[in-house]
Amino acid sequence: MPGISSKGLELPSSPIRKLVPFAEAAKKRGTKVFHLNIGQPDIHSPQEVLNAIRGFNMEVIEYSHSAGFESYRRKLAGYYQNLGIEVDHEQVMVTTGGSEALMFAMMCTLNEGDEVIIPEPFYANYISFAKAAGANIVPVTARIEDGFALPPISDFEKLITPKTKAILICNPSNPTGYLYSKEELERLRDIVLKHDLWLFSDEVYREFVYDGHVHTSVMNLEGLDQHAVVVDSVSKRYSLCGVRIGCVVSKNRELMQTLLKLGQARLSPPTLGQIAGEAAMDTPASYFEEVNREYVKRRNFVTEALSKIPGVVCPVPGGAFYATIKLPVQDSDDFCQWLLSDFSYEGSTVMLAPASGFYATPGLGKQEARIAYVLKIEDLQQAVKCLEEALKVYPGRLVAEESTVTNQHSA
């Protein structure tokens, strides 16, 4: 039998989806499962988008330009200009989701064996994108006790080798919800310039920023024109996960030209998705205000309610719709599986994403789990209640311990 490639063998299974069979079995038994494990928002897609899809009036669904429709790229450039990012449409390439954006950016910049430093916990799929590019991820650990703030730059410095080619951040972060401050980004800029590295910034949650905080993009920083690469997506912004439309933004001309070669090879991003993405640009500000109000309400409820459960540590994140929490259990992989296979409370249970899959350092995150507060308040109430009851009876429960955490909203 012919063999699988080394990178194929090394690809991790999705830590987010590996519990799915247990959830399916629970549902078959008649147990209601509250999904706090995935980032599929329940927020409705903008009406402008649905109208555009239903109004599709061409007779042939054709390829677009490999970099995406020019009209859409021009609108995207305008959107970035409104954020103080001075780019034109040739500095934006439309991709098949943020996933393709990051995978292509890594392929265009990283050689076999090169290293990318990423603060952990991080979005687990970064490992697969790096593997696909032949590169390795080197984690620098952020701590729950610090609310998952940027680790000290001295920790990054210790990890830099001749193979280090890039630093990757997610801002605000999946899975922690942490929003990097301008000062933190400036510290990253300095080390990036010092070592001549790429700075990839996944900013797909840019609009989800709370408590009056302001999002700073790496493209807003002076001096990073040749180094900064933004990965973006309409998936979360407009609750359009299924259209698979994202983009890469960079002022580095050589990178954009190289990306276009890969883009031409795969012909074009999805045409219907681009129609959706372009229509979404007309979404009124009131949509975001409403969505943000809803997420703040959910975040406040979830973080307060979880913090009241003995032994649970829950930093209050400044953005996105995730929180990484610490549970009074020895092994959250076991606990999350047990929740689905052995537990129910009033006919319901809850599904969380064990955090071990978000850490690259073996053994870290064993007591942590990621929650996505993408459900209605009523459902969140029941989900938290399930978790509380579960922790009362879970055989692997640890004795309560004291913890201090830095909450971002009070920082």
Next chain:
Amino acid sequence: MPGISSKGLELPSSPIRKLVPFAEAAKKRGTKVFHLNIGQPDIHSPQEVLNAIRGFNMEVIEYSHSAGFESYRRKLAGYYQNLGIEVDHEQVMVTTGGSEALMFAMMCTLNEGDEVIIPEPFYANYISFAKAAGANIVPVTARIEDGFALPPISDFEKLITPKTKAILICNPSNPTGYLYSKEELERLRDIVLKHDLWLFSDEVYREFVYDGHVHTSVMNLEGLDQHAVVVDSVSKRYSLCGVRIGCVVSKNRELMQTLLKLGQARLSPPTLGQIAGEAAMDTPASYFEEVNREYVKRRNFVTEALSKIPGVVCPVPGGAFYATIKLPVQDSDDFCQWLLSDFSYEGSTVMLAPASGFYATPGLGKQEARIAYVLKIEDLQQAVKCLEEALKVYPGRLVAEESTVTNQHSA
């Protein structure tokens, strides 16, 4: 400035699109350009698909399963079963176009420096997909004098090294239109089994088969269950290039599991595209009959008309909607550019794809060009007339030469 990766630097620019600026300039001068250079069919998409898109009735455009909607995969499995390919829905993974299908299949099977043997001329983007996987393409030359039939197996044998991991064919072929016979495929099977290689088969033009020929898939061959991998797409079949929906089909369980890991990393194929793809399964047979009648008419017209031009050699292909032809010029890259920059006949000119980009062996295909007969007969008539007139006045024209070719329809 941080650097571009080696594979990024080595990615070829698209040979199909590199003449685009010259075409745009011609259009600005008021010259009408007949596009025989790209495989974007003018055939309308099936009404069933357009209705499904316009009838989209969900309020959130969500992710699908990473392998694609199960309902769609079950229908695809049924489609393959009707072709005598005994697969179930777990042996089909939906991808973002045939491009992602092949790129992922290569990533899952090829290591850095591994080699894939491909009969040339071949679809130019295979080079980029192989590069993205870190692998190298080793060409085995098919000759226009043989109508681009499969090269002798002894030619393959000479190229096999310990690094050879796969053979890739496109059947029927882009850019030649050649349809491999069952006997040719059986010869490939034998060498694949002898050396324990993967056999990738790009079958996206499967339905475009003429003159009573029958398409044989590598999945129809006995003994190849662990080796055969089909790459497929709805782009050409239903004139749905822009939906970006394809799939990988294989009975190799380990490969499908590895592909799914990559699939999970990129979350899901486009949801709207899958709705289109699934609706397309209900396209009545009459649609294909009509489309095939149209293509046969076009092929017959184009090949007959081109063959009458002194010095032009045009094999009659058995499938797809391409032909690779030989022109009485020294360098078809120069000629194709000249057609756009220096020539017009009654206000029109024609755009062809120079064949040099479809060969991996340097220097081959310099006199050849690919045509895609994706225009109406009336337009094809004018396009061929342009080419005829152009060859009368082109300064780099060669003296007419005699040639014999094997036409597939008479084989």
